[in-house]
Amino acid sequence: MDCLSAVILDMDGTILDTTVELCSAVASAANRMVPSLALQHFQVLSDYPDLYGGPLEEFHDTIVLPHKPGLTKDEEKDSTAKFIKFFLEEVKNSCPSPCFDDVLSALEELKAKYPSLLFAVATTKPTKTAESDLTSSAVPNALRPLLSHVQGTDAGIAPKPAPDVLLRCASVIGVxxxxxxxxxxxxRDSGAGRAAGCMMTVTVQRDADKLGNKLGADAVISDFKGIESAVERWRTEA
Structure with missing residues (x-):
């Protein structure tokens, strides 16, 4: 892995098991906007699978906006802002999302074997929110110090699959x-990685039934322990 300078990681669904938090917050925010929806958290993933991992604006436009016909552009903007506000309120009041069990040990092993290798995070969430999530009581204290930088999709950064958040992250850590x-x-993650020009994109699918679907990535692994072997296998085949 001598040609590899850094492993950049998505956060939600990759480092943190945020599925319940995300879907519950989206459903609650949508129901506050349109009470007649009566949307359940499990329906967010089953009925809108393509939205998962995307910006909140897309959740609003797909789930809420069809129930608010005739809005002007300014009213749509206000509606989006209210939805995001409700979402963040729900997240703030929810239990912290836990870190997947394999993440810390895998990164510690990689760091021990390759001391110069950097780890960083590039996520859809704003940086401030991401930092809070990664330092919550549900996440091992040893994880955040392993990360050279946490880059969120802040104002002026286009959401994935645009490459902006990855390019900003790489620039900050100097690689x-x-x-x-x-x-x-x-x-969206693999698309952003390709658009940014990453050496390789990897999809983590902890559900073994999904391992045949790379979601556009160069490789698919079942847990973080597979990162090193995926890179080595890709280099051999390239």
């Missing part, structure tokens, strides 16, 4: 994006 891999769990 060539072409010498990084991006590890995520959605097609």
């Amino acid at each position: 060539d994006i072409k010498k990084t891999i991006y590890v995520g769990d959605t097609s």
Whole structure:
């Protein structure tokens, strides 16, 4: 892995098991906007699978906006802002999302074997929210110090699959994006990695039934322990 400078990681669904938190907050926010929806958290993933991992604006436009016909552009903007406000209120009041069991030990092993290798996070959430999530009581204290930088999709940064958040992250930690891999769990993640010019994109699918679907990535793994072997296998085949 001598040509690899950094492993950049998605956060929600990759490092943190946020499925319940995300879907519950989206459903609650949508129901506050349109009470007649009566949307259940499990329906968010089953009925809108393509939205998972995307920006909140898309959740609003797909779930809420059809129930608010005739809005002006300014009213749509206000509606989106209210939805995001409700979502963040729900997240703030929810239990912290736990870290997947394999993450810390896998990163510690990689760091011990490759001391110069950097780890960083590039996520759809705003940086401030991401930092809070990664330092919550549900996440091991040893994880955040392993991460050289946490880059969120803040104002002025286009959401994935645009490459902006990855390029910003690589710039901050001072590495060539072409010498990084991006590890995520959605097609938006692999799309962002390709658009940024990452050396390789990896999809984590902890559900073994999904391992045949790379979601557009160069490789698919079942847990973080597979990062090193995926990179080595990709280099051999390239």
